[in-house]
Amino acid sequence: MANRPPRKKRRTVVLQGIGVSPGYAIGRAHLVDRRRLRVPKYHITPGRIPAELERFELALRASEEQIRDIKGKLESAGEEHFLILDAHQLMLKDEMLVEGTRQLIQDQAVNAEWALKKILRSIKRIFDNISDEYFRERRSDVDFVGDRILRNLMGSTQPNLSLVDSSSIIVSHDLSPADTAFLLKTPVLGFATDVGGKTSHTAIMARSLELPAVVALERISELVGSGDMLIIDGSHGTVLVNPSEDEIRSYQSLQMGYSTRRAQLDLRRDEPAITRDGFRMGIQGNIELAEEASIVLGYGAEGVGLFRTEYLYMNRETLPTEEEQFEHYRTVLERCGDAGATIRTLDLGGDKFITPLRISREMNPVMGLRAIRFCLREQGIFRTQLRAMLRASIYGHLRIMFPLISDVTEVRQVKKIVGECRQELAAEGQPVADDIPLGIMIELPSAAMIADLLAKEVAFFAIGTNDLIQYTLAIDRANEHVAHLYRPLHPALLRMLDRIVGAAKAAGIPVSMCGEMAGDPFYAPILVGLGLDELSMNAVSIPLVKSVLRALVRSRCVELLAEVMQQTETDDITRIVAERLEHMLDGMIPPEVFRPDPRQA
Numbered sequence: 001m002a003n004r005p006p007r008k009k010r011r012t013v014v015l016q017g018i019g020v021s022p023g024y025a026i027g028r029a030h031l032v033d034r035r036r037l038r039v040p041k042y043h044i045t046p047g048r049i050p051a052e053l054e055r056f057e058l059a060l061r062a063s064e065e066q067i068r069d070i071k072g073k074l075e076s077a078g079e080e081h082f083l084i085l086d087a088h089q090l091m092l093k094d095e096m097l098v099e100g101t102r103q104l105i106q107d108q109a110v111n112a113e114w115a116l117k118k119i120l121r122s123i124k125r126i127f128d129n130i131s132d133e134y135f136r137e138r139r140s141d142v143d144f145v146g147d148r149i150l151r152n153l154m155g156s157t158q159p160n161l162s163l164v165d166s167s168s169i170i171v172s173h174d175l176s177p178a179d180t181a182f183l184l185k186t187p188v189l190g191f192a193t194d195v196g197g198k199t200s201h202t203a204i205m206a207r208s209l210e211l212p213a214v215v216a217l218e219r220i221s222e223l224v225g226s227g228d229m230l231i232i233d234g235s236h237g238t239v240l241v242n243p244s245e246d247e248i249r250s251y252q253s254l255q256m257g258y259s260t261r262r263a264q265l266d267l268r269r270d271e272p273a274i275t276r277d278g279f280r281m282g283i284q285g286n287i288e289l290a291e292e293a294s295i296v297l298g299y300g301a302e303g304v305g306l307f308r309t310e311y312l313y314m315n316r317e318t319l320p321t322e323e324e325q326f327e328h329y330r331t332v333l334e335r336c337g338d339a340g341a342t343i344r345t346l347d348l349g350g351d352k353f354i355t356p357l358r359i360s361r362e363m364n365p366v367m368g369l370r371a372i373r374f375c376l377r378e379q380g381i382f383r384t385q386l387r388a389m390l391r392a393s394i395y396g397h398l399r400i401m402f403p404l405i406s407d408v409t410e411v412r413q414v415k416k417i418v419g420e421c422r423q424e425l426a427a428e429g430q431p432v433a434d435d436i437p438l439g440i441m442i443e444l445p446s447a448a449m450i451a452d453l454l455a456k457e458v459a460f461f462a463i464g465t466n467d468l469i470q471y472t473l474a475i476d477r478a479n480e481h482v483a484h485l486y487r488p489l490h491p492a493l494l495r496m497l498d499r500i501v502g503a504a505k506a507a508g509i510p511v512s513m514c515g516e517m518a519g520d521p522f523y524a525p526i527l528v529g530l531g532l533d534e535l536s537m538n539a540v541s542i543p544l545v546k547s548v549l550r551a552l553v554r555s556r557c558v559e560l561l562a563e564v565m566q567q568t569e570t571d572d573i574t575r576i577v578a579e580r581l582e583h584m585l586d587g588m589i590p591p592e593v594f595r596p597d598p599r600q601a
């Protein structure tokens with residue numbers, strides 16, 4: 001046999017997307033082909049019309065059988081998923097879809113695929129104009145049913161999920177609710193999709209199944225073939241395609257450590273976070289969707305500390321109505337019970353974009369018409385949201401929070417508007433809770449510097465370190481080139497935090513932190529030392545932060561803070577915090593505490 005040239009070593013391809021569900025998965029890709037079909041258009045002779053109608057009929061029948069088959073395999077996967085599949089079956093009998101397509105084949109003498117495609121487009125347009133979110137979301141069901149019939153017409157294969165096994169990582173352009181329902185029955189290792197965001201169906205499902213998932217990878221479904229080796233790092237939004245043996249080994253150890261620690265931490269996640277010397281830190285959850293309230297509570301949160309409502313306004317063509325928002329806020333408040341929920345008014349602009357609102361393109365959006373500035377300009381939108389919140393207030397303990405406040409005038413303006421909405425609702429006979437604390441995010445250096453003045457105006461402070469750091473250190477939080485300068489222990493930051501907490505204490509109002517710094521256990525001793533009352537963070541961080549807090553001694557944290565306040569350089573401060581933390585944790589340090597990012601390990 002002729003000598004083969006030495007095989008080229010395959011290079012690992014690292015893809016960056018959005019991590020929407022944390023943890024690590026190592027396994028073989030199972031490609032679910034959900035790419036758009038190229039639908040041909042051709043005219044047929046009048047004599048061929050009956051045959052074309054018959055072809056369409058057969059495709060409908062095949063689709064019906066396939067859905068029935070999936071339902072049969074699912075059996076006990078849960079009512080919700082059955083309902084989705086029932087809806088798909090009904091859609092196959094929908095008059096507009098079926099009759100509309102037949103009519104078009106006859107009237108225009110075109111092929112069935114093309115007629116169906118046109119009808120699907122007009123049905124989707126109708127869905128777009130419905131203001132109710134539930135019905136609008138059904139638009140994706142139209143897509144999936146349409147896709148199924150089209151594939152049957154074109155002889156293209158349906159994504160085959162029956163070959164999926166428990167060592168598969170699902171790779172797809174997107175996943176349908178029917179796909180995910182099926183996957184509930186055959187547990188997989190994780191998900192990686194081209195499209196999607198935090199609020200996409202795959203993301204929500206992955207979080208509730210606690211499976212790692214990365215979305216918005218753009219081209220993973222083109223780059224990866226079934227059987228390719230993958231590593232999914234859902235905590236950092238990365239996917240390694242064809243990793244080396246060394247990479248696999250290093251992620252295996254990260255994964256093992258991660259699951260062992262998660263299991264241990266889970267045992268005590270519902271217990272409060274009380275330091276060794278008896279200080280109880282309040283722990284709350286950050287959410288972006290109403291449905292996530294149950295998830296954060298499940299991870300041990302004592303209520304919701306930040307509901308980022310701007311997600312209600314994203315990925316859609318119309319604004320959310322008062323009624324629709326009311327339902328979301330009510331759900332969160334009811335789930336949180338006595339612990340209550342802090343609902344933040346919309347924070348759009350900056351790096352958070354939105355479809356229906358044409359926010360003018362700004363040279364520097366982070367410093368532009370964002371958050372409260374936008375709301376004070378677009379008062380109609382603001383008032384609709386406030387009315388929805390006030391109406392929901394009778395279903396639990398509501399706290400309303402305003403983002404990006406820079407001065408006292410803004411606070412007085414928003415309080416006046418809230419008062420007016422309250423009066424309006426009273427005049428309409430709509431009940432509103434008597435006592436609704438109104439608080440503000442402290443996330444601008446200006447607000448930090450006048451925290452004493454602001455504290456006299458509001459019922460609570462929540463420190464938003466993501467923005468406070470961005471604006472104080474002039475580091476664009478979305479720019480990877482300056483990410484290394486994003487340092488929460490910078491002396492300027494520590495001084496600001498100290499000042500904010502001091503002002504809150506002097507005014508007798510509670511102060512929490514809800515930026516990412518709050519959920520990073522490395523900073524826990526500093527946050528205890530500063531005297532924060534509550535920390536609000538993403539669900540999965542809760543058990544770890546609680547466990548680190550339980551190992552701390554508050555008096556020592558206060559001493560540590562005093563010591564680092566004397567330091568002049570961030571590196572020295574970081575080193576001292578690491579030493580003290582190690583000492584206080586007494587050898588029980590979970591690796592995440594010191595190496596939150598495995599790529600920096």
Ligand code: PEP
Pocket residue numbers: 306308347443463464465466467468514515516
């Ligand atoms: C923050 O800025 O720290 C914060 C919690 O708000 P967001 O991340 O939504 O801007």
Ligand code: MG
Pocket residue numbers: 403443464466467
């Ligand atoms: Mg912010």
